[in-house]
């Protein structure tokens with residue numbers, strides 16, 4: 127069922143373009159077609175109707191019984207999806223030789239249908255029910271109810287991007303010695319395809335994926351997107367799902383995706399449309415049942431691993447990316463969930479996106495779902511080509527499994543140099559015989575299997591001689607695409623989804639939601655209430671009219687200054703080290719400006735940070751019998767607030783500068799202790815060469831202000847050598863710290879490059 131759009135047009139446009147699926151003449155001008163695609167894509171994505179256009183495919187909403195559950199409508203959509211699948215699967219040879227395939231993919235992604243020959247659609251009718259089942263863990267009833275909500279978002283128009291990489295190398299210096307992590311990797315992926323990268327752990331998959339995704343720079347080689355180098359505008363067309371799930375633990379699934387939509391979707395969409403889009407993604411990925419569940423983490427129970435991975439994917443596909451990169455999206459998932467994730471990638475690719483994923487050890491069912499395969503071993507390319515042709519290729523170079531085994535397992539064994547249960551080619555056999563001959567001469571132990579190094583060298587050599595030259599030739603052929611399309615890629619203009627103020631307000635709300643649990647946790651409230659009651663009892667109705675009572679009260683005021691200096695520093699130092707991965711990930715895709723994030727992050731803490739001191743002060747102030755007047759109470763409260771905000775600034779600056787929790791905690795404890803000792807309570811006559819230290823101490827300024835509020839003039843026995851006038855100097859010093867520490871924190875964050883999401 128089609129949900130009407132705001133103006134009622136979107137659905138009609140969608141139908142006219144997508145449902146009719148008219149065949150196009152094969153002779154249509156490719157260039158024309160491509161430029162039409164590019165311009166149409168720009169126009170469509172920039173209109174409000176774009177969100178509702180082309181929501182036609184039955185992606186993710188296949189019935190377990192092969193389509194009957196969702197009724198005829200579902201069946202019809204399934205049919206369309208299959209035909210679209212057939213259109214979009216691109217053959218690289220076709221593409222390079224004629225350029226027509228890209229044109230077709232781009233047109234198909236806009237909902238036009240062009241005849242595409244030479245491709246057999248995947249045998250979906252023969253899929254198992256597990257494969258066909260949507261993500262929702264139950265039930266047909268639920269699905270039927272949700273059918274109306276489900277949208278084929280991924281079928282929305284997108285700029286088709288053809289990815290080519292040739293002779294990509296990457297080096298790092300390990301203890302001063304250069305080490306080659308990748309040595310000349312070449313390959314390609316076209317719209318409509320899923321390219322899988324396989325290889326043993328440490329073979330360089332993540333490194334290669336990061337370079338292809340524009341998150342690391344290759345030492346050598348060429349990576350192109352529609353034959354153009356990476357441009358800043360591409361950031362908004364690329365989705366990158368990292369290996370580790372970088373999500374806020376206390377946000378719900380719905381909140382996570384809604385904030386992503388609000389920040390990442392273009393300005394041309396209204397707030398309501400963006401929210402609706404987040405809901406569509408939730409339904410599309412079958413997350414509706416857990417939409418109000420917290421993401422969770424190590425200490426908080428939340429959604430399951432598979433659901434969390436789908437949220438990560440949702441976070442990226444929400445922008446309708448042209449290129450989607452995923453680093454081990456199935457790791458740690460059971461085989462059925464893994465299969466569903468891969469099926470999801472397949473569905474995404476079918477709508478004209480280019481999908482590149484690394485994969486660790488796929489089951490054989492999973493393995494056959496990838497269109498293309500890259501096999502890496504020790505940073506070298508062992509195979510690049512169609513997945514279906516991988517086994518015949520290895521057979522052609524003399525490597526065959528000797529027992530029935532999963533092809534992925536077989537290939538990984540080979541890439542590891544393990545030839546147990548694998549027939550060894552004659553070249554390796556001969557080499558082994560020769561080595562054994564030499565060993566016999568020296569009476570050493572005889573090798574029965576070739577060494578891992580020999581196997582690796584043989585496979586690299588075989589690929590270089592038999593396949594690589596052909597593939598490289600194809601990669602060199604230019605793509606017949608329009609200048610418009612190239613210009614979109616090369617544009618260095620950064621595009622922000624929202625303006626600065628909107629970014630600030632969205633991030634502020636997100637910050638409040640994420641941390642409300644921390645601040646309003648009963649543990650913290652109990653901690654503060656218990657401390658304040660103990661203080662109130664110890665200083666119960668203290669009497670400042672006697673010298674001893676005065677000294678005691680001064681001790682209480684100093685403790686208040688220290689307590690509300692320590693607490694905020696040690697809370698704030700965790701802020702940036704903990705959010706570093708998230709900040710890197712979000713800045714890598716230009717989600718917001720650093721200044722908006724910084725200001726939102728620091729101000730969203732304030733309301734919650736100031737809530738607990740109020741409880742504390744109310745209890746302590748009146749139990750301890752401090753000056754009972756509203757003005758004195760509020761001035762004391764204000765002093766404590768200033769101290770908290772200054773101390774927070776110090777914590778933020780230390781955390782942002784070191785970005786390492788251990789180092790930051792060590793430095794903070796030394797600093798806070800120094801400030802406390804220089805605070806003017808323990809030592810009154812400080813040697814002149816170190817006396818300047820007190821001016822840096824917020825405890826010192828807070829303590830003096832609290833004294834000033836309680837006793838004006840301050841009795842001599844409580845005073846240090848520095849006279850206390852009207853308190854403006856102390857307030858000025860605290861305000862300077864509030865601003866200065868924050869500027870330092872901001873500048874420290876700026877120098878951290880946004881990378882490696």
Ligand SMILES: Nc1ncnc2c1ncn2[C@@H]1O[C@H](COP(=O)(O)OP(=O)(O)OP(=O)(O)O)[C@@H](O)[C@H]1O
Nearest residue numbers: 298300307325326327328329330331332333334486
């Ligand atoms: N900056 C770096 N400094 C030193 N070594 C590095 C660096 N980056 C990558 N490496 C090394 O390069 C190799 C490839 O790393 P990469 O993470 O790409 O492997 P992978 O195939 O993705 O492994 P896995 O499957 O375990 O995630 C590893 O041996 C890794 O230690």
